[in-house]
Amino acid sequence: MLDVLQQLSETLEARKGAAADDSYVASLYAKGLDKILEKVGEEAFETVLAAKNASTDAAQKDKLVYETADLWFHSLVMLAALDLKPDDVLNELARRFGLSGLDEKAARDPQ
Numbered sequence: 112m113l114d115v116l117q118q119l120s121e122t123l124e125a126r127k128g129a130a131a132d133d134s135y136v137a138s139l140y141a142k143g144l145d146k147i148l149e150k151v152g153e154e155a156f157e158t159v160l161a162a163k164n165a166s167t168d169a170a171q172k173d174k175l176v177y178e179t180a181d182l183w184f185h186s187l188v189m190l191a192a193l194d195l196k197p198d199d200v201l202n203e204l205a206r207r208f209g210l211s212g213l214d215e216k217a218a219r220d221p222q
């Protein structure tokens with residue numbers, strides 16, 4: 112699953128050189144950081160709403176997954192716009208989990 116983040120991260124980097132007319136991500140970069148942050152805020156709100164609905168109606172869980180994917184995606188665009196990568200966040204999570212970083216985790220758990 113980490114491959115998905117890695118490949119998406121590479122695509123987000125590549126879009127820095129793309130035309131805004133051809134790419135949603137390039138169009139966000141062209142609109143600037145404030146627009147990207149607005150999208151992150153919007154998607155966070157939609158995710159919270161979806162979680163509330165899913166808490167009383169299990170049929171809404173698909174919607175929650177969809178909105179969370181939108182939130183993660185726009186968060187990755189935000190990180191990329193500031194020249195950060197998913198690994199920066201994953202390494203921080205690993206550190207909190209008691210690991211010094213992803214390399215150590217890979218050594219312990221090759222699969």
Ligand SMILES: N=c1c2ncn([C@@H]3O[C@H](COP(=O)(O)OP(=O)(O)OP(=O)(O)O)[C@@H](O)[C@H]3O)c2ncn1[C@@H]1O[C@H](COP(=O)(O)O)[C@@H](O)[C@H]1O
Nearest residue numbers: 119122123126133134135136137138150153180181184185
């Ligand atoms: N994962 C995503 C992804 N998730 C959501 N979205 C887009 O995010 C937007 C969110 O929908 P909204 O209705 O909130 O936004 P909107 O109304 O279109 O835009 P606003 O006017 O509100 O800014 C939609 O246009 C979705 O298509 C994504 N667009 C791209 N990707 C990935 O990014 C890659 C590069 O995309 P492009 O740059 O478009 O080639 C793609 O191959 C995908 O892997």
